[in-house]
Amino acid sequence: MQAFYGLKVTGKVDADTLALMRQPRCGVPDVAPYALGERTLHWEHTHLTYRLENYTPDLPRADVDRVIDRAFQLWSNASALTFTRVFEGQADIMISFVRGDHNDNNPFSGPENIIAHAFPPGEGIGGDVHFDEEKRWTKDFRDFNLYHVAAHEVGHSLGLLHNGDIESLMFSSYNYYGDNLLTQRDIDAIQALYGSSKNPIQPRECQVPQACESKLTFDAITEIRGELYFFKNRFFLRTRPFYKTGELGAITDFWVPLSRGIDAAYEVASRDEVFFFKDSKVWAFNAVKMRRGYPKDIYHSLGFPHTVKSIDAAVHEEETGKTYFFVASKYWRYDENTRSMDTGFPKEIAHGFPGIGKKVDAVFQERGFFYFFRGKRQYKFDPHTKRILTILNINSWFNCRNK
Structure with missing residues (x-):
């Protein structure tokens, strides 16, 4: 399992492996029993039918119809397949x-993170897709996104297997990417079974950060329990003491509600709390467990004016108990002890942190110094003397050659 998913092979259920196992995932085995050598089962014809036998009460029926139709269109746009919905009788899919035991020898009463499964092409139950009605189905990033899960399961109905590419739609755990779900690997896989589309589509641009990429930028950075997390899109690169290679992971490996990525993050180590921001919402966690009552809006919980729509960067200073929030060209200072904004803010970044520039992408504190990230550069800043000490390449925290 560790080798399949690109984890460090330890032979033990370590923290990274356990986090992966806890992710919401598909119930189809990673190494499918229906794979025949290098070949998989597939339909002998390219015009397939599907039928919705019932509906979830979580969404209006019209929304479910549209979502399922889009899931099939995704695959037909990428291959020679066509699909027709039927309303009675037996369909291919x-x-x-x-709920629970539904007479297919694959009950949903097992692991809580199994939310759907599908069967490979074939007669009878072959090709069928089952969603666990005990889960809450949505059209957005909350709970379980029906479109993303349906598109993944239809992939199995067409004969595709799981793969170890965290970017791929056919990765066993679900990562929400919006409307354009297919990577080049997904497109190549479906075309290998059914041929090319007459109107080729563009694959989703790779969102996985590469630690030593020259054009690398970050959305947020924070230390969490002694480890540095560099967040980009829906992923993070993690460095540990004496291990600076930049381990890659999906944010939802540890923080499932943050499937859309984050804008800013900071840790209050004295309380073992970490805060994540996306748009006007804030999430609070103790390690990987979300605190009760979150997410909250930044207006009532932190006191931001409604003119602030998102946070660019945040950093907590343990020495003073103050947290700095950066928004466009201004910054706020928040007192973690009184749980209130300090008076006299916001102020201009240029005044409080001269030389940094008018906008901050990410910031964290290390050994009393602030490290500001803007574009492809980072600035080591002394908050006491208010001076920039060093300008560094953005990936200097990783073991990269030619930094």
Whole structure:
């Protein structure tokens, strides 16, 4: 399992492996029993039918119809396949929302993170898709996104297997990417079974950060329990003491509600709390467990004016108990002890942190110094003397050659 998913092979259920195992995932085995050598089962014809046997009460029926139709269109746009919905009788692919034991020898009463499964092409139950009705289905990033899960499961109905590419739609754990779900690997896989589309589509641009990439930038950076996390898109690069290679992971490996990525983050180590920001919302966690009552809006919980729509960067100074929030060209200072904004703010970044520039992408504190990131550069800043000490390449925290 560790080798399949690109984890460090330890032979033990370590923290990274356990985090992966806890992710919401598909119930189809990673190494499918229906794979025949290098070949998989596939439909002998390219015009397929599907039928919705019932609906989830979580969404209006019209929304479910549109979502399922989009899931099939995704695959037809990438291959020679076509799909027709039928409303009675037997279809190639039967779709249903079920609970517990539903007479297919794959009950949903097992692991809580199994939320759907599908069967490979074939007669009878072959090709059918089952969604666990005990889960809450949505059209957005909350709970379980029906479109993303349906698109993944239809991939199995067409004969595709799981792969170890964290960017791929056919990765066993679900990562929400918006509308354009298919990577080049997904497109190549479906075309190998059914041929090319007459109207080729563009694959989703790779969002996985590469530690030593020259054009690398970050959305947020924070220390969490002694480890540095560099966040980009829906992923993070992690460095540990004496291990600076930049281990890659999906944010949802540890923080499932943050499937859309984050704008800013900071840790209050004395309380073992870490805060994540996206748009006007804030999430609070103790390690990987979300605190009760979150997410909250930044207006009532922190006191920001409604003119602030998102946070660019944040950093907590343990020495003073103050947290700095950076928004466009201004910054706020928050007192973690009184849980209130300090008076006299916001102020201009140029006044409080001269030389940094008018905008901050990310910032964290290390050994009393602030490290500001803007574009492809980082600035080591002394908050006591208010001076820039060094300008560094953005990936200097990783073991990269020619930094």
